[in-house]
Amino acid sequence: MTDKKPLILNLFEMACISHITHGLWPLPGNNRHRFDELGYWTELAEILEDGGFHGVFLADVIGAYDVFRGGPETALREGLQSPNLDPLLVIPAMAAVTKRLGFGATFSTTYEPPFAFARRASTLDHLTSGRFGWNIVTSYLPNAARNFGLEGEVPHDRRYEIADEYLDVLYKLWEGSWDDGAVVYDREQGIATDASKVRYIDHVGEHFRVAGPHIVHPSRQRTPVLYQATGSPAGIEFAGRHAELVFTGGRTTEDFRRNAAEMTASAERHGRSRADLRFIVQAGVVVGRTEEEAADKWRTYREHVSLDGILAHSGLRVDLTAYPRDITVAEAVRRSGVPESEVPFLPLDKTVGAALDGLQGSREGRYFVAGTPSVVADEIERWLDDDGVDGINLRQYHSFDTARDFAELVVPELRRRGRLVEDSGAPTTLRDRLFGRGDRLPDHHIAARYRGGANLDVPVPPLRFAAPVPPVPLAAN
Known part of the structure; x- marks a missing residue:
């Protein structure tokens, strides 16, 4: 009998x-209104650790x-991801x-320099005793680009080209700039660090120039979990080269399997395998001690869902609520004057009413x-065994x-079935807890090429996803 596949559980x-x-x-x-209180985060962390969770995954924008209704007013009224604190600081x-x-926090590669983030990430990995993971994003909101002095978004694939070099700089700093044993703390001789084991990285690339040392x-962990x-x-393609834990999904089993297969194939192109990846899906779970209790909770949540919040989050340029529910979406788009190409996800053949109803229930697909x-x-066992999450x-x-x-209702049942291991409680790194093979990245990961200061002056072939795109000009001051 084969061992049952265990669940990785994040909030x-x-x-x-x-x-x-x-x-x-x-x-x-x-x-939720307590998000700006320290007590919110400490209370939450204790619930999660005591409840058997592996980690908390912190999103950010x-x-x-x-975009929706031409301004931020709807999002602000709804509290939609604003106000919003820096996730690294909690x-x-x-x-x-x-x-x-464990702690997986989001940080963008597009707008801030890599040297500064390398320092923050290493600091967090020290302060957490190796429990830090970085959710690599390139940022997508038009307002984010304007906040950092650009007229508009950097094109999608160009952002990933920048991110690829960004990671290269970080790997040189995290893996290549300091040797193990460089910190000696020799009290007798008054030597804190053996300087012969620390080096500049002298990175000069298309997007970044970073001298180092870190x-x-x-x-x-040196490099946080990616x-x-x-x-x-x-x-x-980027995930195949770099990522360890991939947050993906789909509306159906087939969607997830296709995404996972494509990422696995990409990893194999970069000398890695399925064993180097963990696939995580966003899941909705409403549990009760009885079916009636669960149904009552779900009914309450459904009754309070805000359609305006969903529409603002979607960034739709067409406000469907401004049009009669019985006309088609195509007709509403025509009346709005917005080209159909700028609303590619709208079901043009449906009525406005059907489309709005669909959006209101759009979160509850396969993984609910x-x-x-x-x-x-x-x-959950079907997700693990049939889908492969x-x-x-x-x-x-x-x-x-x-x-x-x-924690109180589902975790004990999953443990009884062998899907969650009740561990000894001994401290461990996030990477070792997820993969069970030590604290550091494996030797076949691209970051390992810089260990011991090797290859710092050897360029890595860049990932190319599309024809070169001209840079976005800086906005006038």
């Missing part, structure tokens, strides 16, 4: 009032949602009250279940009831 979070379950923050007992508070919980000594959320061709603990565990990012409908319900 999906964001330091804001309304993350992805729009309209639910005012529900009785919901703590660096701009406002201001991690030390959570780490201080836990020993094993300003932080090696942390337990997360990525993607599904585009450029993103999939409501029911008793046994019903939920049955479905490795884990879930649990979507929050209520803070902290979503996490507590899962």
